[in-house]
Amino acid sequence: MNELKERVQETFEHFHEHPELSWEEVETTKRVAELLEEAGCRVRTFDDCTGVVGEIGNFGEGRPVIAVRADMDALYQEVQGEMKANHSCGHDAHMTMVLGTLWTIRQHPEILDKIGIRFIFQPAEEVGAGALKLVEKGVVDDVDYYYGIHLRPFQETPDGKASPAIVHGATGSxxxxxxxxxxxxxxxxxxxxxxxxxxxxxxxxxxxxxxxxxxxxxxxxxxxxxxxxxxxxxxxxxxxxxxxxxxxxxxxxxxxxxxxxxxxxxxxxxxxxxxxxxxxxAAAEVNAEAEEVARQAIVRTLGEENLTDPIITPGGDDFHFYTIKRPQVKATMVGLGCGLAPGLHHPDMSFNREAMMNGIRVLSEILAIHAEGVEER
Missing domain, CATH: 3.30.70.360 (Alpha-Beta Plaits)
Structure with a gap:
């Protein structure tokens, strides 16, 4: 566990120190692709856009396909008097937690034998266009369940707790x-x-x-x-x-x-x-089955006392385009309490980086629960 924790912190530092704007995540894509390949994933990149997909596990006939998504892009904002790319929405942490989930699951061949797992690293969430682009690429066409994760502000979810669903509102300009x-x-x-x-x-x-x-x-x-x-x-x-x-x-x-x-x-x-x-x-359309799996995973890993109700927020996320464009996909987004302050998109946003390990445990347990479901059939 100490080795994983150290690798997680080093990976986060790299992404945090090398932010890239929407559709410009070229070096981020390269780095993620390298890490996916090192972990034994089948890797797919795209000729006309950034983003990368890694697959591991059993994609045989009758096996469920479970996808996990991380957004990749940073915001462009003034930081200490300088306009620059800045990871103030937590996407550096999201990528790190999804990679940490891959590194964890690799140690459990009994899970990999039961399900196919697709790790989707999506560009351009901040401009609301990346999900639609990857839908066009067919990355969720065969997906049964789809999970995202997002850091939450301290006013919304206390550090150490987690929610099985974020009910984002619709946003527009x-x-x-x-x-x-x-x-x-x-x-x-x-x-x-x-x-x-x-x-x-x-x-x-x-x-x-x-x-x-x-x-x-x-x-x-x-x-x-x-x-x-x-x-x-x-x-x-x-x-x-x-x-x-x-x-x-x-x-x-x-x-x-x-x-x-x-x-x-x-x-x-x-x-x-x-x-x-x-x-x-689009506003969130949370699937009850996916939410229940996330709820069980939070209870198993963090304890029932650290489970919170679904989060209702006027903020938006293009993650929900996946389910609107492909209604057969059952999806939810986990909300992770991590002491985030002063708030999302604040140029000086910070959070308890130790909480990323909680996110990794929850996502890994979600995959384990789906593998258990295969055994019960």
């Missing part, structure tokens, strides 16, 4: 440009003031009222208009919204209302408004 001509401040009749149009839109967005029993928000997070000269009426502006809802159905309603309001501004002001970004991540 809509960006658009108001296009028109500038005019002199003395001649407001010659243009449409993009600031006034933007103010109309903000007020209209605040009139959206959907089911109050289901959490949802729409917030303007960008409004750029005007320049250095105050006596110029700006005809153009850039705006963007962050939108969130706890269910996919409410997200669809929210997005439709926002687009209707934007169209109403076009009609009212006779102005050109162009959508420049319309992007979203």
């Amino acid at each position: 809509i960006a658009f440009e108001i296009r028109g001509d500038d005019a002199h401040g003395a001649r407001p009749h010659l243009t449409h003031n993009a600031v006034e149009i933007g103010n109309y839109l903000i007020n209209a967005f605040h009139t959206i009222h959907l089911d109050p029993n289901i959490a949802h928000t729409a917030k303007v997070t960008r409004f750029l208009a005007g320049g250095r000269n105050i006596n110029i009426i700006p005809g153009s502006a850039q705006m963007a919204l962050d939108i969130r809802a706890q269910t996919n159905e409410v997200m669809d309603q929210l997005r439709a209302r926002i687009l209707e309001i934007i169209q109403s501004a076009r009609d009212l002001y006779h102005v050109e408004i162009n959508i420049t970004e319309d992007f979203g991540i």
Whole structure:
């Protein structure tokens, strides 16, 4: 165990010190591929994108295929005054824990004989596109059960505890440009003031009222208009919204209302408004069977006193695209308490690195439980 713990810490340090942005995880892909090959996995990489898949175990007919996913990319943010790639969402830990699970399972041939195990290292989670790309690659087409794991903030899950499911909400962003001509401040009749149009839109967005029993928000997070000269009426502006809802159905309603309001501004002001970004991540659709397996694994490894209820969070993760695009896949994401503070995506995020061993134990036990299920058939 001490040898595994030392290797886990060294591996984490490497990933932590070599962060790479979404779709740019070239060196990370190479390093993970090397470690998978060293562990005896059959390895698959891709010609047109980053990411790597490793397989080990028995993929014979009638054997269940169990997949475990780790995201790979870092965020781009200001860290101590410098804009740089930074692992402030825990993906360095996620990769390390999945590799630690592989190293653990290799010591249990009785598990490898019963099930096929696929370790999926996915790029571009932070831009919500990596899962969809790997779905296109067919990496989950034959998967029966699929598990992810994610570090959780201390406010949500105490250190040493774990949850069998993270119920992420749907998230999205809509960006658009108001296009028109500038005019002199003395001649407001010659243009449409993009600031006034933007103010109309903000007020209209605040009139959206959907089911109050289901959490949802729409917030303007960008409004750029005007320049250095105050006596110029700006005809153009850039705006963007962050939108969130706890269910996919409410997200669809929210997005439709926002687009209707934007169209109403076009009609009212006779102005050109162009959508420049319309992007979203689906809400979680947790499978009860996969959640139960994760629950049993947490109880067996950490004790029932360290099992928490499923986590409901307005944050999002593109992991849930796998089950939406391939509904036959039974999936859940384990939430790992690790003393994470001040919070996810904070440039100075830190956590108790010892907790990675808990994650490895839980993921390894999940695979053991699936192997036991094969024996019972």
